[in-house]
Amino acid sequence: MKVKFLNFFAATALLGMFAACSGDDDALPGENENPGSQKASIKLSFNPPPLFNASERQPAYAVIAMTDNNQVEVVSNKKVTLSLKAGSYFTEEFEMPSATYRLSSFVVFNAEDKVVLATPHEGSLKGEELQMALPLVVDGKAGGTIVTNTEVGQVFVVEDAADFGYAVEVFGGKSDEVTLVSFSASINVGGFIYDNIKPSVLITATDDEGNSWSVGRDIDGVENISIPTRFDYYYISWTHWGDIYERELTREELFENHAVKLEAQKAIKRLKSETEFTLLAGGSKLESHVDYIYNEEGKLSRRDFYHFNDDTNEWVLQLITWYEYKNGRLDNVKRTMDNTLLDTQLYHYRSDGRVSKIVQTGLNGGQEAVWLYNSQTDAFTGIRYSFDNGNFFTYHYEFDKGNIVSEYSGVGSTAGTSSSQKHYDSFINPHYLLGITDYFLRQSSKNNVNGETQSYAGSFPIYVPGQYTYTYHNGYPTEKEVKYVGYQNPTATYTSKTVYEYEN
Structure with missing residues (x-):
């Protein structure tokens, strides 16, 4: 009888174990957890780009935005201070509910509230140049501090916002009136016209008050460029095959026909x-x-x-x-x-x-x-x-x-x-x-x-x-x-x- 009694208790214990396992399998993911109680500590970091003059344009803080997996914005225009450590910049640590997020905006300002750096959006001109572009995944896991690295490009004027895929207001400026101007280029090589070239073009605009704006493009065929109309003078510098050509236009000359043909002469080498x-x-x-x-x-x-x-x-x-x-x-x-x-x-x-x-x-x-x-x-x-x-x-x-x-x-x-x-x-x-x-x-x-x-x-x-x-x-x-x-x-x-x- 003792043997049977002991077997009964052993069987009862085993049944209890299987019942407990079965109960866990039937539970829905997260049903036994409280997501709101799980917090993640997040930091964002970046390395300054090459030729960045930190002494004159020292980053002070970043303004960020983040969305959830449903593309609903959960962080909007959040200002986070920056610190420099071992050549890299880090944002201050901030807490978020444990989840996966997407960084949708990252703009860096100096102490004078002037934009100096930004992470471009995917599909923008700068987004094609850099290895990383927004949106970027931020894995907000509970426990410890999660550091997510991003990549930034230099910003020189607020009008560069479009090149990074932002509205100009995000860069701390206000929208200028802009007009599309088409640019094309050709080089006459000893009487032979090369109009299928792909020059690099830099347009710099200035006014009598000392304000300036610039934009760079690689032109392939005919390129339409949005140019602010408030400036007085527009300097165009373009390079191809190792040669540099320059041209200056007034506001009236640039916007008269909304089209600029860049033409140059090059000596033939027989x-x-x-x-x-x-x-x-x-x-x-x-x-x-x-x-x-x-x-x-x-x-x-x-x-x-x-x-x-x-x-x-x-x-x-x-x-x-x-x-x-x-x-x-x-x-x-x-x-x-x-x-x-x-x-x-x-x-x-x-x-x-x-x-x-x-x-x-x-x-x-x-x-x-x-x-x-x-x-x-x-x-x-x-x-x-x-x-x-x-x-x-x-x-x-x-x-x-x-x-x-x-x-x-x-x-x-x-x-x-x-x-x-x-x-x-x-x-x-x-x-x-x-x-x-x-x-x-x-x-x-x-x-x-x-x-x-x-x-x-x-x-x-x-x-x-x-x-x-x-x-x-x-x-x-x-x-x-x-x-x-x-x-x-x-x-x-x-x-x-x-x-x-x-x-x-």
Whole structure:
């Protein structure tokens, strides 16, 4: 009987344990807790940005706002003092009910109540520049002090508020009357217009009382900028390809048409030569060299192509291309080898000065390239190539911002087709400045190719360009490296390097 009695009590204890566990499982989260009784201690911190002059703009306090997970504002315009410790600034500690919050505003002022720093909002101009942008999660856990780090950018005038995604009133100012002004830029490089540039522009406004305002932008195409109208003078400084240009406008001049065209002149640097190498493990191998020679008018008159002879260790002149002009435009191109004329290309033009066709005659027979134009828009669309043997094919081209971005060949007398999509940098293509419309449009893009994809049907090349790398100086490439990959075997690669030299 004792054994049974003890087993009864053991079973009763076990049932009690399971009942207790079952009761906990049935409880809803937080049902046995009082959220209001749980408090979190919160601090916010930041590091001053580079070049921040703390002696003149010493942060004194921050004004913050926070929301809950439902985006309901639970902290509004809260002023918290700042202290500096080990190079970082910390807000005073403040308590909040334990929960997850989002920091929705963080603006730093100095002792004179002038805004000096701020955390930008996501999607704003400054928000794109910094690594962190609002809203930021603040994890308000109970127990201990939670420090949440944020990132700030410098504020120079209250009108910078829009760049950070704030209303100007939040920065302690009042809204000025502003007007949208569109800005565009172009540079004339020796008669060749580059209007697809992306300059950095700084606009500084002043008045006779010494007040000022400034804003910076990177312009891509046409950029609309909100500018306060209360100032008397507007100074525009813009940089591109290492050059700085300046312009001053009065209020009347700036807002007369609400559009400013920034135009500049840049001296042309003519291509003197280019040398191509094949890069090898631990060195390089010379391949070819080209010299460019110009006439008294600065037009290309001759192109000498050399091949490097590994056996004799010297350059061998292989091909000379001659360019002749009539009435200010290219009339014909001749190629000679060892004083023997190989072929001649005769240029024909439309009444508007654009090329209509190029007729080639030579030792290997004749061929013709006819330029194609849209019958409705009169825009150039491609070239049809035909040969004495009856073969033909057509290349179609698409241009964007002065560059060939797409080219493909339709099915001609042979079954082979090809297509290519190209991407470009924003620097000067020295071959474009030669001013030559060549037979296959290889010198017709303003900028330098920095990426392309190609596809072929029928015949195909062994290697295709895979990766481009350039070194630039003052807008011009000085070196180019192209990594070629096998079209059918991508593991097969080699890299070529081209070094450019200029006349001035």
